[in-house]
Amino acid sequence: MNASNAMAGATPGEAIARLTDVAYTVGGRSIFDGLDISIERGKVTAIMGPSGTGKTTLLRLITGQIHASRGSVIVDGEDLSRLDREGMYRLRRRMGMLFQNGALLTDLDVYENVAFPVREHTDLPEELISRIVLMKLQSVGLRGAARLRPSELSGGMARRVALARAIVMDPKILIYDEPFAGLDPIAMGVVMRLIRETNDALGLTSIVVSHDVHEIGRLADFAYLLSGGKVIASGTPAELAANQAPVVRQFMGGEADGPVPFHYPAPDYATQLLGTGGNP
Amino acid sequence: MTVLSDLAENGRGQLEKWGRFTLFVGRLFAVSPRALARPRLIVEQVHNSGALSLVIIMLSGLFVGMVLGLQGYDLLRRFGSTESLGTAAALGLLRELGPVITALLFAGRAGTALTSEIGLMSATDQLSAMEMMAVDPIRRVCAPRFLGGVIAMPLLAAIFSMIGIFGAQLVGVTMMGVDSGQFWSQMRSAVELRDIVEGVVKSIAFGFACSAIAVYEGYHALPTAEGVGRATTRTVVTSSVAVLAIDYMLTAVLL
Numbered sequence: 001m002n003a004s005n006a007m008a009g010a011t012p013g014e015a016i017a018r019l020t021d022v023a024y025t026v027g028g029r030s031i032f033d034g035l036d037i038s039i040e041r042g043k044v045t046a047i048m049g050p051s052g053t054g055k056t057t058l059l060r061l062i063t064g065q066i067h068a069s070r071g072s073v074i075v076d077g078e079d080l081s082r083l084d085r086e087g088m089y090r091l092r093r094r095m096g097m098l099f100q101n102g103a104l105l106t107d108l109d110v111y112e113n114v115a116f117p118v119r120e121h122t123d124l125p126e127e128l129i130s131r132i133v134l135m136k137l138q139s140v141g142l143r144g145a146a147r148l149r150p151s152e153l154s155g156g157m158a159r160r161v162a163l164a165r166a167i168v169m170d171p172k173i174l175i176y177d178e179p180f181a182g183l184d185p186i187a188m189g190v191v192m193r194l195i196r197e198t199n200d201a202l203g204l205t206s207i208v209v210s211h212d213v214h215e216i217g218r219l220a221d222f223a224y225l226l227s228g229g230k231v232i233a234s235g236t237p238a239e240l241a242a243n244q245a246p247v248v249r250q251f252m253g254g255e256a257d258g259p260v261p262f263h264y265p266a267p268d269y270a271t272q273l274l275g276t277g278g279n280p
Numbered sequence: 281m282t283v284l285s286d287l288a289e290n291g292r293g294q295l296e297k298w299g300r301f302t303l304f305v306g307r308l309f310a311v312s313p314r315a316l317a318r319p320r321l322i323v324e325q326v327h328n329s330g331a332l333s334l335v336i337i338m339l340s341g342l343f344v345g346m347v348l349g350l351q352g353y354d355l356l357r358r359f360g361s362t363e364s365l366g367t368a369a370a371l372g373l374l375r376e377l378g379p380v381i382t383a384l385l386f387a388g389r390a391g392t393a394l395t396s397e398i399g400l401m402s403a404t405d406q407l408s409a410m411e412m413m414a415v416d417p418i419r420r421v422c423a424p425r426f427l428g429g430v431i432a433m434p435l436l437a438a439i440f441s442m443i444g445i446f447g448a449q450l451v452g453v454t455m456m457g458v459d460s461g462q463f464w465s466q467m468r469s470a471v472e473l474r475d476i477v478e479g480v481v482k483s484i485a486f487g488f489a490c491s492a493i494a495v496y497e498g499y500h501a502l503p504t505a506e507g508v509g510r511a512t513t514r515t516v517v518t519s520s521v522a523v524l525a526i527d528y529m530l531t532a533v534l535l
Contacts, residue, residue, distance in 0.1 A: 063412060089414040097412040103405035117413045120420070162409075169413075 016041040016173060016205045017062055022071035024054070024061060031057050032229045035071070039173075044199050044206040046216040046237075049226035050251060055209040058226070059177055062207065063097060064088045076172060093121065096166030100178040102158035104150040104165075110137070111146040114165045121169065136164040140194060156187025163194055167202065174198065176208045180215050192219050213252055217241065225251060304496050307418050308426050315423035325428025329390040329491075330435055336389055337382060341440035344377055345369065345447025352448065353456045362458050366467035369448035370441075374471065374479040378441035380527050383486035386433055387519035391494035394425050395515040398498025399508035407499075422495040429494065433487025434480055441479065478534045485526050490519045 017039040024032040031054040039045045039062075047055050060066045061073055064080045073080045078091050104113050114133045118124060124132075137143040140160040150158060159179060166174060176195060180188050192215055199206045210216055216223055217237040225233040225240060225248060233240055233248045241252055266272070315322065348369045356362045398421060401407050407417040445467075452458040494515050501511035 065408065065411065085416075089416070092412055092414040095412070097409070099405045099409055101405060103409035105406055105409075106401075106404070117415070120413065120415045165413075 014041045015039060017073075017075045017207070019058075019061065019068075020072050020074075022061065022068045022073060024057060024066070025069045030229055032061075032068075034230060035226075037224055037231060039205060039207055040222065041205050042199075042203065043221040044195065044208060044219060046220035046223040047207065047209045047226065048211055048213070048216060048223055048251070051211065053226045054229065055211075055226060056177055059097070059175055059207070059209055063095060063175065064091065093169060094172045095175065096169070096171040096173070097175040098159065098162050098166050098177065098179055100181055102150070102153075102155075102162040104153075104158055104161055106150050108150075109146070110142065110148050110150070110153070110161050113150070113161060114168055117165065117169050132168060133164075136168050137161075139167075139198075140164045141190070154187070156183050156190060159183070159187075159191055160194065163191075163198065167198060167204075170202070172204060174204050174206045176206065176210075178210055179208060180210055180212045188215065195219060211251075227251075300500070301492075301496055304418075304499070305492050308423055308492065308495070311416065311419040311423050312427060314419055315427060318424070321420075321424040322427050322431070325425045326432050327428075329386070329394070329425070329429045330432030333386060333389045333432070333436060334439070336385055337436045337440050338443050340381060340385055341378075341443035342447040344381060344440075345373065345444030345449075346451045348372055348377070348444065349448035349451030349456070353452055353458065362452075362456070363462035364466055364470075365448065365452040365458050366445075366463035367470040369452070370445055370467045370471050371475060373441040373444040373448075374475050375482075376479075376527075376531075378444060379437045379479050379482040379486055380523060382437040382440045382483065383433065383490055383523040384520055386429075386436060386486070387490045387494070387516055387523065390429060390432070391490050391515045391519050392512045394429065394491070394494040395498040395501065395512045396508055398422065398425070398495060399501035399503075399511050402499065402501060403503035403505075403508060418499070422499055426491045426495050429491025430484070430487040433490065434483040437479065437483035437486075474534075478530075481534065482527060482530050485530060486523050489522045489526055493519045493522060 015038040017037075019035055019037040022032055022035040022037075023030065024035075035058075037047075037058075047058055049055055057066070061068055061080075062075060064073075064075075064083065067073075067081060075091060076094055078087070080088070080091075083091060104110075105116060108116065111133055114136055115129050118129050118132060134143055134146070137146055140163050142157060142160055142164065145153070145157065145161075150161075153161065179191050179195065183191060195206060195208065196219060198204060208216065208220060220237055223234065223237055223240055224231050227247055233243050233245060235243070240248060243249070243252070349365065352365050352368045352372075353362055356364055356368065398407075401417075401421065407421065410417045410420060449460075449463060453460045453463050497511040497515045497518070501507045
């Protein structure tokens, strides 16, 4: 399952996205400082880390929705800091992204949601659009749900529709933001299988942001563990599981307290309770 | 010193806001030709902003016209010229009340709907998803809604004035006994083309202002329930003040 399945056309070992010495600061708060990440072509790479470490921010950097304060972000040969709006849109046509909640357009049904990028970017005849959409819906097992509205879908179904929409333009890179959050075990299994199969069958590169250690262990070829704005560990899921660094152990073992403290920084407990430390 | 620095800070904030709004409107204009190439999207929005506002506009027009009929009759009776009621009602509605009240109702009905719709699309990542699909949300979502509002507003104002005149006639002629022939003939001879043009120009300007404010507030709403709620409130407040300010300026220019 974990073996790399890079398809023909993809050069194994070559980075399709590379972040070098990236810093990102927002509102005076440093989110990243000296971040180095390399995403290998054809593989499923996981970005893991405790909540609030900036995993979603990292995705926004890779997709050019925000720009690094320092360092370079290069995706599919393009330096994102040098792209104008049109250049960014050209690059994004080679990318697909699956948002945490699916982000389906609520005024369109399932079929029209999947057809949306095709209609926006091509002048294909309706007959051809219909075939493309039905094929993509079939690949996620939801051809029969084509005329349902997004409000009629379960969380897992919405994510599968979003996946069909993300692959409808045949992207090179597919990005998943917390694809397992809030799913029941069956839906989680379905989404996991779809991520792996889509990656291998279409010869894509997948980036999965998640904190589900167990699922990532079964799915990813390579994983980065972020904490405190830096990469604190990287390797195959098996290598991360064997890592003995305390913060890695705490995350992989799901321990409540450790290097990442249970308590948010606060004044002394006794002083505050006895009334001399001021109200929160 | 603190007061001065607070004032300076506030002024800078307001300038920034104006700058952002100006840039946004500039982008709206820049993408509008491409949005016009897909008329189906605009027709949908004319339906959403215009047709769905028809009931409130027609009802309000009727009552405003009826009040105008009553008040106008009472006022003109004092001068013994009740036969001028048609002229007074028509001029008041066409030049002032029609465009202004329609714009205020438009801001409350269609403007808030636009803001909350776009704000919720932003809060549920639909706009980000479009960005990621290399589709410019300003072109695909904001511009059709803006253009739909600009087209719908003068049509609604025209309907408001028409129903208003009917309301004034209903009270003046049917209830108060003003001569029907005099009511209509005086109106026809006194109302000139420039009176109608004044109303049309105003309603187009209000359409621009209300639609631009509504889509701007929706697009820039904080992606939370509270953020969308606040943006919706700002749409009504800003649009109403803008309509009244623009009305004064246009009246001063067109008189």
